[in-house]
Amino acid sequence: MAESSLCAVQADGVGYSYGRKRVLENIDLRLEEGGMFCVLGPNGSGKTTLFKLISTIFALQDGEISVAGRSLRHFPTPVRRKIGVLFQNPAVDMKLTVRENLRYHGNLYGLETYDLEKRINKNLEALGVENRGGEMVESLSGGLRRRVEIAKVLLTRPSILLMDEPTTGLDPAIRSELWSIISGIRNSRKLSVLFTTHLLEEAEPADEILLLDQGHSVASGKVSELRSSLGKEYVRIGTYQPKKLAARIRKEGEIEVTVEPAAVKVVPIRGLAAPLAIRLWREYSKEATSVTLCRPTLEDLFLQKTGRLWSSTPGEI
Amino acid sequence: MIMQASSSLALREIVRFLRQKNRVIGALATPVIFWFLLGSGVGRSLASSGIRERADYLTYFFPGIVLLIILFTAIFSTVSVIEDRREGFLQGVLVAPDGRSAILFGKLIGGTLLAVFQALIVVLIAPYTDYHPDARVLMYLVAMIALLAVGLTALGFLIAWPMDSTQGFHALINLFFVPLWFLSGALFPASGAAEWIRTLMRMNPLSYGHEALAGLLATRPGMPLPLDLSHDFSIVIASTLLLVMACALQVSRRS
Numbered sequence: 001m002a003e004s005s006l007c008a009v010q011a012d013g014v015g016y017s018y019g020r021k022r023v024l025e026n027i028d029l030r031l032e033e034g035g036m037f038c039v040l041g042p043n044g045s046g047k048t049t050l051f052k053l054i055s056t057i058f059a060l061q062d063g064e065i066s067v068a069g070r071s072l073r074h075f076p077t078p079v080r081r082k083i084g085v086l087f088q089n090p091a092v093d094m095k096l097t098v099r100e101n102l103r104y105h106g107n108l109y110g111l112e113t114y115d116l117e118k119r120i121n122k123n124l125e126a127l128g129v130e131n132r133g134g135e136m137v138e139s140l141s142g143g144l145r146r147r148v149e150i151a152k153v154l155l156t157r158p159s160i161l162l163m164d165e166p167t168t169g170l171d172p173a174i175r176s177e178l179w180s181i182i183s184g185i186r187n188s189r190k191l192s193v194l195f196t197t198h199l200l201e202e203a204e205p206a207d208e209i210l211l212l213d214q215g216h217s218v219a220s221g222k223v224s225e226l227r228s229s230l231g232k233e234y235v236r237i238g239t240y241q242p243k244k245l246a247a248r249i250r251k252e253g254e255i256e257v258t259v260e261p262a263a264v265k266v267v268p269i270r271g272l273a274a275p276l277a278i279r280l281w282r283e284y285s286k287e288a289t290s291v292t293l294c295r296p297t298l299e300d301l302f303l304q305k306t307g308r309l310w311s312s313t314p315g316e317i
Numbered sequence: 318m319i320m321q322a323s324s325s326l327a328l329r330e331i332v333r334f335l336r337q338k339n340r341v342i343g344a345l346a347t348p349v350i351f352w353f354l355l356g357s358g359v360g361r362s363l364a365s366s367g368i369r370e371r372a373d374y375l376t377y378f379f380p381g382i383v384l385l386i387i388l389f390t391a392i393f394s395t396v397s398v399i400e401d402r403r404e405g406f407l408q409g410v411l412v413a414p415d416g417r418s419a420i421l422f423g424k425l426i427g428g429t430l431l432a433v434f435q436a437l438i439v440v441l442i443a444p445y446t447d448y449h450p451d452a453r454v455l456m457y458l459v460a461m462i463a464l465l466a467v468g469l470t471a472l473g474f475l476i477a478w479p480m481d482s483t484q485g486f487h488a489l490i491n492l493f494f495v496p497l498w499f500l501s502g503a504l505f506p507a508s509g510a511a512e513w514i515r516t517l518m519r520m521n522p523l524s525y526g527h528e529a530l531a532g533l534l535a536t537r538p539g540m541p542l543p544l545d546l547s548h549d550f551s552i553v554i555a556s557t558l559l560l561v562m563a564c565a566l567q568v569s570r571r572s
Contacts, residue, residue, distance in 0.1 A: 055412050056411075056412055056571075057408060057411055057412060057571070058571060059571035077414050077415070078414075080412055080413060080414045080416075081414050083412065085408075085409070085412045087405060087408050087409070089404075089405035089408075090405055091405045091406055091407075091408050091409025091410075092405070092406065092409070093329065093333075093404075093406050094404065095333050095336055095337075096329070096332065096333075100329075100332070103325075104325050104326070104329055105409070105413075107321050107322055107324075107325035108322045108325065108326070108410065108413045108416065108419060109318075109322075109413060109414065110318030110321050110322065110414075152409075
């Protein structure tokens, strides 16, 4: 904890139980100031519980968390002034207008009326919803509601933005739009960002990730380093008969073959994956639906660490 | 800051109430219709058996209806705690610096203002029931209505806070609030009841609220205030304080 003043969020040995059920065990993480940190995990991995601990909704049981250099156990109130929190379900009042929602939020943080109105105008404009101020939130689309919520959260000028599965329920186009908005805000306001997600592709832009599975940390570090720790590029062959094709390919020698759902993964023991991909395409083009040259992904990392596929994971905690 | 946050959340309660027209109509019309039908029906039945005049019972029942309005408003304003939790609004408040205190005082202030406003509208029809409160009596009436509103809103908040289902809340409300009202003297006086019922009525803080409301409404201009008023006020104040303290303790506890 000695270095806590140098980083935005630091967790050491965090554990949590719901009654007798242990849902988090010995979790460490460190978000550098101005950095972007992703807590990645399938449904049921404990990431929402960890998020609720960091965002001060849950009280700490085991371990320590410090935010902006302050211990959550001893100083939750000063920490709350530093964080902006975006929840999985929008924390806006559907029966109020956009502007009213922002006004109530500003009052909750004790902002003065004149300053508050100026900030509201500025944030609505920055998020492209300046013409929606008088509309009821319930009449807005999911994407616009998210924008309103971001405008609301940023009213208090937090230095750390915490987001729990921020793109839940949004279609892919809106999701990508939201990420570009968050990226723009992060750069312009020099925000430190910590977010949770179960979508592998959303974790890629993060500086660092923490991979959770069933309440345990299975890997953490920079995405590029984690990827390179997995080894070489490989070839994935799409097929309707993966077991049959894998048996034939194994006879080639000097390769590792793994059967996946509707695919066969082939890793060269010697040499490069690209010439192997061309050779396999020539020899097995009748059985193959596709041949792809792949770099190790976070999904591969999860498979390596847990022995399970990302898609075969249990329900949400 | 806490005052700004609480008053803002209280204002939100009022805005939401006024935007839901059905709620306004339901909260005001239900007790009045209840009063008229039950008062007339029971009064006539009693009159036919030679016990009591119909008009007398309508008059007797009137303070109970004021109490019922406060009770209904407390129920409706605290069920919003569960809605706020379910819709996600509450979590946004909980991560604010003084969010927990703000949501408690916001609900208490909002619920109390709505209850006082609605109860006073009904008090305006008091002259048609042989009650003629003057300015001095009205002042005491407002104070007692406000105290009862704070207490009942706090009780509703206490029940609603740990719950995530409005159905469950209504089930508990039927268990707590309705017997409290029945045993307050709103429907029948303690004097004619069985001993065990009289004991329960004496233990019920709402009985003292009802007694104060009835005593105040019956005070004609120029007459001295009821003798038991300070005793009634003391018990209602003490109960209200206890309930508010229990609420404060409950919201301060994080999971």
